[in-house]
Amino acid sequence: MIELPERLLEEMVTHARREAPREVCGWLAGAEGRVREIHPVPNVADAPELRFLMEPGAQLAAMREIERRGLEIVGTYHSHPRTPADPSARDRSLALYPDLAHLILSLAGEEPELRAHRISDGRLKPLGLKVQ
Numbered sequence: 389m390i391e392l393p394e395r396l397l398e399e400m401v402t403h404a405r406r407e408a409p410r411e412v413c414g415w416l417a418g419a420e421g422r423v424r425e426i427h428p429v430p431n432v433a434d435a436p437e438l439r440f441l442m443e444p445g446a447q448l449a450a451m452r453e454i455e456r457r458g459l460e461i462v463g464t465y466h467s468h469p470r471t472p473a474d475p476s477a478r479d480r481s482l483a484l485y486p487d488l489a490h491l492i493l494s495l496a497g498e499e500p501e502l503r504a505h506r507i508s509d510g511r512l513k514p515l516g517l518k519v520q
């Protein structure tokens with residue numbers, strides 16, 4: 389189970405819509421399964437409308453900032469501007485953090501849709517998500 393405050397979902401949706409059709413990505417910082425902050429990281433993939441790659445320097449800076457603030461990384465998120473909120477084959481094969489929540493925000497439907505999974509050895513486990 390991971391909990392996300394409503395205002396952070398709105399922040400994520402605003403950011404994802406602004407950058408669409410490019411995917412956005414970033415870290416989720418918090419504690420004990422509750423997200424307290426989102427830390428967007430620039431997507432520097434060669435085809436950002438199809439995939440994401442966190443800019444390495446900004447990724448590291450965000451990780452350090454999260455640690456400095458006494459929070460931990462509880463997950464990662466990215467957007468799917470035109471596809472459902474399920475991890476792609478590439479998302480599954482590149483997921484490096486089996487303990488983290490992987491959140492995907494889809495803008496493909498009329499309403500934004502957010503789903504959470506854990507990904508371990510390329511296998512998906514749906515994760516409960518509570519937005520409040």
Ligand SMILES: [Zn+2]
Pocket residue numbers: 466467468475476479492
């Ligand atoms: Zn994806």
